[in-house]
Amino acid sequence: MAFINENYTKLPGSYLFSDIAKKVNEFKAAHPEANVIRLGIGDVTKPLPSAIINAMHAAVDEMADASTFRGYGPEQGYDFLVNTIVENDYKARGLDISADEIFVSDGSKSDTGNIGDILGLDNIVAVTDPVYPVYVDTNVMSGRAGELQANGKWNKLVYIPCTSENDFVPSLPTEKVDIVYLCYPNNPTGTTLTKDQLKVWVDYALQNKVLILFDGAYKEFITESDVPHSIYEIEGAREVAIEFRSFSKTAGFTGTRCAYTVVPKTVMGYTKTGEKVSYNKLWNRRHTTKFNGVPYIIQRAAEACFSAEGKKQIKDIIDYYMNNAKIIREGLTSEGLQVYGGVNSPYIWVKTPKGMTSWGFFDYLLNDLHVVGTPGVGFGPSGEGYLRLTAFGTLENTKEAVSRLKKISI
Numbered sequence: 394m395a396f397i398n399e400n401y402t403k404l405p406g407s408y409l410f411s412d413i414a415k416k417v418n419e420f421k422a423a424h425p426e427a428n429v430i431r432l433g434i435g436d437v438t439k440p441l442p443s444a445i446i447n448a449m450h451a452a453v454d455e456m457a458d459a460s461t462f463r464g465y466g467p468e469q470g471y472d473f474l475v476n477t478i479v480e481n482d483y484k485a486r487g488l489d490i491s492a493d494e495i496f497v498s499d500g501s502k503s504d505t506g507n508i509g510d511i512l513g514l515d516n517i518v519a520v521t522d523p524v525y526p527v528y529v530d531t532n533v534m535s536g537r538a539g540e541l542q543a544n545g546k547w548n549k550l551v552y553i554p555c556t557s558e559n560d561f562v563p564s565l566p567t568e569k570v571d572i573v574y575l576c577y578p579n580n581p582t583g584t585t586l587t588k589d590q591l592k593v594w595v596d597y598a599l600q601n602k603v604l605i606l607f608d609g610a611y612k613e614f615i616t617e618s619d620v621p622h623s624i625y626e627i628e629g630a631r632e633v634a635i636e637f638r639s640f641s642k643t644a645g646f647t648g649t650r651c652a653y654t655v656v657p658k659t660v661m662g663y664t665k666t667g668e669k670v671s672y673n674k675l676w677n678r679r680h681t682t683k684f685n686g687v688p689y690i691i692q693r694a695a696e697a698c699f700s701a702e703g704k705k706q707i708k709d710i711i712d713y714y715m716n717n718a719k720i721i722r723e724g725l726t727s728e729g730l731q732v733y734g735g736v737n738s739p740y741i742w743v744k745t746p747k748g749m750t751s752w753g754f755f756d757y758l759l760n761d762l763h764v765v766g767t768p769g770v771g772f773g774p775s776g777e778g779y780l781r782l783t784a785f786g787t788l789e790n791t792k793e794a795v796s797r798l799k800k801i802s803i
């Protein structure tokens with residue numbers, strides 16, 4: 394008889410986005426004439442730019458010729474991509490990251506989930522609240538989260554509230570913590586930490602031997618100069634932080650799939666007997682055992698993101714989304730709503746008016762204004778009383794949605 398991993402049975406059955414889809418579908422069935430605008434999606438809508446498409450086409454042709462055909466490649470990524478990442482994303486910014494510290498993968502969702510494979514099950518894990526749900530759910534699956542309580546929290550996780558009350562700056566935990574997930578610019582709140590604010594966390598991690606798992610999926614949306622693009626801009630971070638980066642939101646790769654994780658050789662974990670072990674060694678072992686590399690064609694596409702033409706085209710797309718963010722932010726602010734994020738991130742975090750719940754505000758927007766957002770409470774208990782809007786729609790839909798949102802009577 395084979396037994397299941399019972400931790401999986403603890404995960405709540407329905408998922409936030411399927412609940413939303415169900416409500417929207419029901420509404421559309423009842424009101425087929427309504428023009429429903431979705432500002433809830435976390436997916437990009439613009440197609441891949443030509444520099445990337447051309448690189449993919451060229452790579453496809455290489456696959457058709459015996460002299461240039463590629464089979465299995467290095468699990469960690471081809472040198473041409475790894476070296477391009479090191480040069481452009483790190484060396485050009487004066488950051489000391491070497492090629493054997495980069496692991497190319499099929500996504501940061503996989504990497505932020507799979508990183509748990511190399512972490513002991515007794516570690517105490519902290520998450521900011523609200524949070525990208527993958528960090529929590531993958532710790533539930535491995536057994537580090539414990540049991541779900543009536544207040545929506547898992548009893549073994551440490552939740553660090555990030556709300557308008559603390560300006561979305563997480564306070565250092567007062568209890569013992571071994572691992573902390575930080576995501577900046579943040580999904581879902583769209584807020585960021587300055588270099589000084591992130592330094593507080595790096596110093597804390599150095600003093601307390603805490604491992605920081607830093608998710609930088611939205612770094613390309615940063616517009617302000619005091620916001621770090623990489624945690625390694627903070628002195629000492631090479632000793633305590635693993636960084637996750639993705640081409641998904643940066644370059645429209647949500648359906649193309651490419652990301653990378655940086656595991657500096659200087660980040661150490663400990664055995665039960667106190668012996669130091671490099672996470673780089675462990676992640677290399679895990680990655681080469683369980684993963685066979687990102688397709689050659691996709692790695693050539695990722696490489697093209699760093700060409701002069703690729704950079705320019707990607708920037709134009711990001712500027713387009715950030716213009717949407719500005720329209721949402723300014724439009725809602727002018728109506729007296731409290732709005733956060735949207736300056737260094739494609740996410741806008743709206744405080745619900747009149748003390749409505751997240752779902753109450755969601756229902757109101759859907760039923761009365763035909764606009765879809767994402768209820769903040771779906772991202773954690775501290776998300777209650779907020780709703781997330783995204784800048785990934787078209788300009789036309791964004792403008793139309795904002796003009797409808799201006800009809801909110803608050």
Ligand code: PLP
Pocket residue numbers: 435499500501502503505525576580608610638639640641646647651652
């Ligand atoms: N990390 C964060 C914070 C995200 O919001 C997302 C996607 O929404 C991801 C990671 C997933 O990235 P990928 O598409 O590379 O798996």
